[in-house]
Amino acid sequence: MDSVTIDTTKIKPAKKKPETALEKLNDTGLINTLLAAREREGMILFSTVDQFINWGRFSSLWPVTSGLACCAIEMMAVTMAHHDLARFGMEAFRASPRQADLMFVAGTVTKRMAPRVKQLYEMMAEPKWVISIGSCANTGGPYIESYSVLKGVDNIIPVDVYVPGCPPRPEAWLYGIIQLREKIKSQGYGAKWGLNK
């Protein structure tokens, strides 16, 4: 019986390694998103702008430094050398919520902490996203019977991605982050502003 540990730094997409400069550029996803937009929407200019803005947004998700409980230690582990959140450009943890785009609700949200979490969310500048990490933040988890624990952070703030686990392994965090990136890709802010009608 041996342990199974996954070195996430070695996980690569199955496709072949980009070699030429063009392939490397292609690999960034920028051109793909632009081309996909072109195929889907024809030559609508604003749609492409939309995709471009979304590319900027999902490539530069700065999380706010707010750990609540056990999961916060795994948040540290994710940012550290072994799992290295910086590959996504996300190592720029901002201590001030004003400059952050993403909030990890990492840990148990108690009744006493709930208004603070809500205020922290409200202090963040739009556009903003929330990832609920761990069973406690998702539903209350092991503490669901407790008198002082909020049963799910989605009771107070909207949540984009839920990551289960107690606490979730760093690989699960990375998967949650990738899911959020996918979600942002499909969001149409141009549509929201009424640009690409």
Add this chain to the structure above:
Amino acid sequence: MNAAEELKQAMPAAVVSTGMLIDKPLAIIKKEEILKAAGKVKEMGFDNLSVITGIDYRDRFEVIYNFFSYKKKENLVLKVVLDHEAPSVDSVASIWKVADWLERETYDLVGIKFTGHPNLVRILLPDGWNGHPLRKDYDMETEQFVTMGEDGEDIVSTDGSNLLRRR
């Protein structure tokens, strides 16, 4: 002769009985004498107050003090029995600084009043929380919510409409 019996010899009026708590000497102290007994315990060399525990036995409360002596490397447990109606006992915070918080915690969760405590307010739960959770008759059904006031103070109510999201 263990420390509990030593204490009984020194203060026969204060100690109700002595015994053992598994391997630690135990002395049951009269409620009124706890401050004096604690002073004596400190004189005997028990410089570390490990923990203060409050237990709700439905018909009575017990407050338990665990002491340890770094000099003599001995344990001692003191126990005080309180009535269930209005449990209150003298504070030992003047002797051990750590008792300040331990007593506040016991007050917060079990609801035992420590007379003479410098600042007996809730420590873990917000001010205004209804009931003491570690009592056996604590109402687990009513959900209480906390909202934040202007200066960051906690406001407790059973109405969570300000906090919860409308869905």
Add this chain to the structure above:
Amino acid sequence: MIANAYELVVYILSAIGIYDPINGFFQNYGMEYLLRIIIIVVEIVVLLVFVLLTVMFLSWLERKMFAWVQSRYGPMITGPHGLFQPIADGIKLVGKEDIIPAGADRWIFTLAPFIIFVPALLVFIPLPFGDSLIISDLRIGLLYIIAISALSPVSILLAGWASNNKYSLMGAMRAVAQDISYTIPLALAAIAVVLYVGSLSTVDIVRAQEGTWFDIIPRWFIFVQPLAFILFLIASIAEMGRIPFDFQESEQELVAGFYTEYSGMKFAMYFLGEYAHMFAVSGVIVTVFLGGWTGPVLPFIPVQITSLVYFIIKTYAVIFFAMWLRDTVPRMRIDQLLNLGWKIMIPLALLNLLVTSFLLTAGVV
């Protein structure tokens, strides 16, 4: 002799034979000054683009270096080795909501980022990027640079005051205390060099460092004035506001210091201003102590190009040092820093000045 970039442009245009026709065209309408203005505006735009690109590259380099020191990869996914990361950050920051907190002084809050961003760019005017690659060779170039850099605490104080946030205010107070106590040793250390050269002009200072001793040691002022160099370097890092002297931000103490309340584009301006300042200060260190653009002259390549390359290499070496420092050492305490500034660095700088002027008067050097 070409003195500055304007003359260089004129020289190039004349060399390929189109300056006279263009000039004649403007002269017909009696508007020679218009050509002059156009050339200068183009120069400035080129400089601006260059500085902004450098700043973006620096922010990428900083994150990458940070990662290398910590045995990580750093940004990898956005572009080849994460090279497009600053672009993505820029796009995102432009698209962020611009929050002005309740209780903030709206006008000053909006004004403050500009006040830090504009001086950070103004510093580049008398900075010689290479032989004749200078916007304007001011006769008081060094004084101008020190004076303009000293404007940044004004912006920081305004930002900290206007934010209506205690952390911002404390960060601003620290920044002002720090800047005042470090501009003095900075200036004193520079004066020693100025005494030696006899001119405040940055070009003169670089020209004084041309040539070598014994055909091997370059005549850089780092060898003439080692103490002044060390003082200048420490004071510069304090001016840049970087670890170990980053009290204005000091994330673990004051959340984000004076720009705690800033979001979106205004935050981006502080962000860019910080890196532009870092580039400028490193450029000044190179100009004053590391020989500026000087270096071995290569055949067949115009001296303007080689000198630019030398300047950039030296500047990046200084920036590399500052980044390396950031990755390695902890932050000092504000009072320890002020002690260092007032009780050690200023007396040492004065002593250095005394010895230098004595030696100069005695004619030893």
Add this chain to the structure above:
Amino acid sequence: METDELLLNMGPVHPATHGVLRFKLRMDGEIIRDCEIVMGYLHRGTEKLGEMKTYLQFIPYTDRLDYLSAMPNNYAYVKAVEELADIEVPLRAEYIRVLTLELNRIINHLVFMGSLILDLGANTAIMWGFREREKALQLYEMLCGARMTFSYMRIGGVREDLPEGFIPKLNDFIKDMEKRIVDYEQLINGNEIFLLRMKNIGVINADEAINYGMTGPSLRGSGVNYDIRKLEPYSIYPDIDFKACVRKECDSYARYLVRMDEMKESLHILRQVADTMPAGDIITTQKYGIAPMTGAPSAVMTYFPRIFTPPVGEVYTRTEAPKGELGFYVVSDGTTKPYRVKIRSPSFCNLVALPKMIVGLKIPDLIAAFGTIDIVLGDVDR
């Protein structure tokens, strides 16, 4: 000129409070005049849950008290229940327990070192600390499959036996770690700025420290030669050669050094345990067990009843957790659930002394002194 005191609120969301603690500071400029600590933002009602769960079900909750060192929490709880029910633990189980406890001590101190130095503004040491932590966590994953919340201890023993190849991997880790500790010391101990920030900051002398209820490495940094593993030896500690690490300087730097020394001592213990690991059962077959079924993969279920009723009584046990004295006061009324579980958490009691340490100093000193008493909010608020 009129001056006024500044009321500064740090937390509950602040980068340097290690979670959700809140300081209310009365400041005179940069100087702290008064410090009030507000806690409870992570109060999850663990003690009440203890009364609602069976003895075995409560073990996972102990993981989440001090989530940096879950194993000592597990151990302190099962030790209390074992003392209450008078259960004899097999020798191999005790060895495995001590092995996991000491490994966890190393992990805890690595995170302590990293986050302390991160709080002081240097960013690299935490990466180094977490690099080695990751290696230690891989050992734990071999053992029980979890990274942080292990729930590995069982009443009367441990959950799983050591997997094949565990001891060689542990030996590799020990060898590697010995070199790394030297690296850390080279990176940190000689750094002039680090010394400036740590020396003579947060001074508390031995008598005061005892009176304020400090325990563990924080107390040993004040020159009190005490270690529960030595004073009231439990498990197999009497048979093991190690020393309590004590420093006399009473300041932040001493508290930091004590923990660095403890890492070395823990490695020393680990080596002894790994060399002398006996064979035998991993969970008791004594009183509550039924006949042992060797080779069964889910051995616990067969060895030890899920519903377990200790005799009526009460017990207080204390163990030396990485952060200090961790005690459990368990009261049994003869049913399947504890009547009362009281947790004496080291972080809570160590925090009492913080205002005493930092009044008159500055905010950066608060951060440094706070970092060196090494608290975890799950342990403070429970």
